[in-house]
Amino acid sequence: MTRLPRPLAPCLLVLAASLLGATVSAQSAIPYQGVLTDTDGAPLTGSVELTFMLWDAPTGGTPTWGETQTVTLDDGVFSVQLGAEDSFDPDEFDRPLYLGVSVDGGDELPRIPLGAAGTALGLRFPVAGTNATNAPALQISNTGSGFGIAVSGDGVGAVTAAGAGAESIGLLATAAGTGAAVSAVNMGNGPAGVFRVSGASSDEAALVASTEGTGPALSVATTNTGTVEPALTVRTAGNGAIGFEARHDGEAGFAGAFIIDDPDFVGSPLYAQSNAESASVLAVSGGDGPAVGAFANEGGTGLVAQRATTSGSGHVAEFVDPTDDNAEAAVVITAETQTTAVPALLVEHGGRGTAGRFEITSTAGIGTGLYARTIGPGVALHGTTSGSGTLAVGTWAHAASGSDAVPLRVSQDGTGDDIAVFQATTGVNQARIDRLGVGYFNGGVQSSGADVAEAFAVEGPVEAYAPGDVLVISTRTNRTVEKSAEAYSSLVVGVYATRPGLVLTERGIDDDLDDLVPMGVVGVLPTKVTAENGPIRRGDLLVTAATPGHAMRADPAALRVGVVLGKALEPFDGDGSGLIRVLVNAK
Incomplete structure (x- = not known):
């Protein structure tokens, strides 16, 4: 004896949902798909004769329609068009109906509820259909103010769309007005939408958003003012995979923009946190432009890197250039302000450590740990201490044994008289070394030698x-x-x-x-x-x-x-x- 288990879920719910608004005519047919197995759950093969009957009651009652079709099983799977042999009477669908199926003249399997009074053709059991043409398998138009299609379900998915062709689209939604083509709302506690690529060998994106207009391709918003959760969360479980990637294929603009419009807001446009031994933010430039550009339009700060906790050993910010032949700097910071003497880079330390440290960690490195240059009348490197520190500028070299690294090198390529000037009070020289190498010291010279x-x-x-x-x-x-x-x-x-x-x-x-x-x-x-x-x-x-x-x-x-x-x-x-x-x- 054979039995009819639950139909294939991956492609049935979409067609069932699509038929909710359809109009039954003399040519109407209901796509139906199922799997035949034996009592042990093994799929059957070969040809079988299936008898389908519509009843006005879940048991007993009077049949309103029936037909018999011979189908060939493919690993137990069969697909039929109910009504292909004997068309439906549309007037029969103004009341609840129940579908009964029997195999090879055997006992009828438990009936399946087909719909309820008031629905045009409301299918409440999974169905599936095929379409070999370029036209839509199902097209629904809605000229009213309600939904063209509304689906609810207590199972794994309320709606599932599948495209079996190489270039086919599982679900295509189009809107000609100002409304959304797709609106997903979850009245419960789960997500409103889930996009998943289940193929392990697929290299395609789970979600692709594009626009041919002037608006954004993807807009994510949190309207609950009481929540502290992010509007967008991106996770990746792959090794070395990128959780979030923004690309720009145009000639100008930004691949990603993070903006705070509220002038009274005290948060950050972009917040990145890493709980592993990896960078919170990794920026890579494959072209001639910078990997990161940070801009402040008003009195704010273009870029802030801050440790979220009071403990930890990682770097707050790290800029790395892994190329061997690149002659450019890993970080370039430019101040174009002409009216005020603001610094291009300000490094502050509120604790007991060093505000800034510049190191060459490669024993083969021949560059400079810190290089300061000015083409104007200003000072290339200026150090000031306002506290109880003993040095305004402290420099050092950390090199392997035998290295000829230079802790501090100062070059004078201009027309100035001095290579270095040291002041205890702004404007008052206490020591200087002129361009000829002569040293001048107001307080004398003290040496450890005798x-x-x-x-x-x-x-x-x-x-x-x-x-x-x-x-x-x-x-x-x-x-x-x-x-x-x-x-x-x-x-x-x-x-x-x-x-x-x-x-x-x-x-x-x-x-x-x-x-x-x-x-x-x-x-x-x-x-x-x-x-x-x-x-x-x-x-x-x-x-x-x-x-x-x-x-x-x-x-x-x-x-x-x-x-x-x-x-x-x-x-x-x-x-x-x-x-x-x-x-x-x-x-």
Whole structure:
């Protein structure tokens, strides 16, 4: 025995809904589709004979119409046109009717309610139909003020439209007036409309909106003033998929515009939040234009990036250029205001961190962490502190070991006299460096070193010398020094400086000094000494010793002009040699 389960839902409800307003004539037919299975649910195959009867009661009653059709089952599926063999009498549809079906002369299956009094042809069971022409399978016109079609349902879908052809449209709605072609209203708690592409291999959009007029293709609005929910929510579950994409194929305009019309509104036109390790907003430009353009027409801010919570470790905003051959900047900010000196970029920090940080994280990077340039009379880089901070402008370089990264580079390509000017009060210079490299400091100079040294060439390899060596003038080579090698030498001039506070040289500031030694000529220098002329006490005059590169206590009776190296600041009375601090001032 066979049974008739519920018909195929994906394509039945649309046709059933479309027939609500149809007029029954002598040629009218009701499309009907179903599936025949055995008692175990397996679909039947082959040909069967189906008998259809219309009754005036759900059981018993009197038949009002009937016909028999032979159908061929396709995996259990059959499609028929009720009324194709024996047409309907339209007058019979002014009352509730019930459809009974029997298979191969068997018992009639439970009857299906067909309609109710007052409906033209109101089908309340799923039906389906086919149309092999280019004309609509069903066309409904409405000249009144009501709905051309109204559908309700308690099942999975009240309306379902399916287009089986390669270019067919499942549902086409057209409006010639000012009203909407499609209006979806949900009186309950569910969504008003759902658009879904169920094919896993499909690359088409679930919703396509286009307009040939001057209005927007898609308008989304929330009219409930008490809601805090967004007017539009876009979600994607794909890996790497884009939740929202706006494209512009014209020659001008914007792919997306977010506007707040209310001047008293305090919110943001665009709000983006990411709860994962990904960017809240990702903007990509495939052409010559900018990926992001932010504009403020009045006193507002064109772009605001703010963390939504008080905790988190991600970036509030991130601009990345992944291309290798692009010579343009990842971010360009321009201020075209001519009447006021407003900044193009203002970075503020209300906490304890850094307001702005510019880094080159690639060890192969040869660019500049922060580049500031002006072609006008203004300052390329200006830093001001109004609080208790110690630096108005702080710069640094974060580089791998062995890198030659430069923390701060300032270039003067104009006609100005100075490369850098430092002011404690606006308009009052406290320090400056002119274009020739001369430094001027109102408050003096303080260095962590304790001596003044000058770079000198040495006799022999420079590796043979070490800090603390007592040095004398070479008698063999001009402007060259060597280790002292005799007592009371009048050629003594200084000591190999350990950490000089100032190094003088005749070479340029970019020249290498590795082949020279910094000889301290005045100041406090750690000096190699020996007790070969007796213990050294604080304040003793020191002269060269017979031990090479060392100093010793001077015998006052043996002193003469030009042999004194300096005065001892620490005692030494040990055996061999030692290292003490000496106030060097050869004379």
